Amino acid sequence: MEGKFTPEEALQQIGAVDRRVRRSVETAGLVYLLAGTVTTVYWTTILLGPRWLQISAAILASVLVGTFARYHEKLGVRDRAIVRASRTGGAVHLAYGAMTVATLIAAFFLRPGDPGGGWTALAVTLAVATGLPLLYAGGRILRAPR
Amino acid sequence: MSGSHPRHGLDDVIHAPVRLSIMAALSAAEKAEFRFLRDTIEVSDSLLSKHILTLEEAGYVQVEKVFVGKRPRTWLSLTDDGRRAFLDYVSVLKRLTEGLSE
Numbered sequence: 001m002e003g004k005f006t007p008e009e010a011l012q013q014i015g016a017v018d019r020r021v022r023r024s025v026e027t028a029g030l031v032y033l034l035a036g037t038v039t040t041v042y043w044t045t046i047l048l049g050p051r052w053l054q055i056s057a058a059i060l061a062s063v064l065v066g067t068f069a070r071y072h073e074k075l076g077v078r079d080r081a082i083v084r085a086s087r088t089g090g091a092v093h094l095a096y097g098a099m100t101v102a103t104l105i106a107a108f109f110l111r112p113g114d115p116g117g118g119w120t121a122l123a124v125t126l127a128v129a130t131g132l133p134l135l136y137a138g139g140r141i142l143r144a145p146r
Numbered sequence: 147m148s149g150s151h152p153r154h155g156l157d158d159v160i161h162a163p164v165r166l167s168i169m170a171a172l173s174a175a176e177k178a179e180f181r182f183l184r185d186t187i188e189v190s191d192s193l194l195s196k197h198i199l200t201l202e203e204a205g206y207v208q209v210e211k212v213f214v215g216k217r218p219r220t221w222l223s224l225t226d227d228g229r230r231a232f233l234d235y236v237s238v239l240k241r242l243t244e245g246l247s248e
Contacts, residue, residue: 021178
């Protein structure tokens with residue numbers, strides 16, 4: 001890979017490297033979207049599902065959270081949108097943390113003995129709102145101009 | 147040697163395959179880790195280190211070493227001068243290729 005090259009070859013090489021980097025960044029965006037979707041499904045199951053499904057969801061979610069954390073730690077490329085999404089104390093982190101706490105409070109203290117339509121609506125709203133920050137981050141990463 | 151032909155505007159620091167790939171990768175992202183660059187560009191650790199040093203000495207690349215737990219990680223990013231030099235380099239390339247196609 002040493003030696004000089006023509007201007008056309010140089011431009012082709014820039015394009016090829018650029019595409020590889022973009023692909024990695026776009027994969028990160030898709031992983032955020034997946035994490036947001038899994039979060040929504042997880043909380044919907046925890047708040048509304050039967051006991052056996054709640055336990056299965058908790059086990060599966062802990063595996064997925066670990067995988068997501070490892071993926072993020074190993075991700076060797078950061079563009080502006082990824083930096084913004086993953087910043088500790090940033091908007092995405094704060095919104096995700098706040099919604100997780102709100103949903104936990106609802107799960108422990110607000111769940112009625114005989115859940116009706118109102119509880120179902122609240123549970124779905126909370127589940128969607130908890131996944132929303134990650135979905136938003138994924139969308140921002142995928143749509144960021146490059 | 148300098149002249150009016152666009153090729154004289156090609157930055158010799160960038161105009162080498164490995165260094166060009168490093169600059170292109172860093173230009174497409176905010177920052178990249180050493181191992182990511184190595185795998186993306188498909189070069190050995192030693193060759194990558196050598197060219198990063200050249201770019202760092204030219205003031206084009208900034209090297210940041212951080213620890214994640216006990217693991218060292220090296221993050222690289224373009225400096226403002228590096229980004230400007232890369233954009234200039236690409237515009238010279240485009241002028242050269244447009245000149246050739248006319």
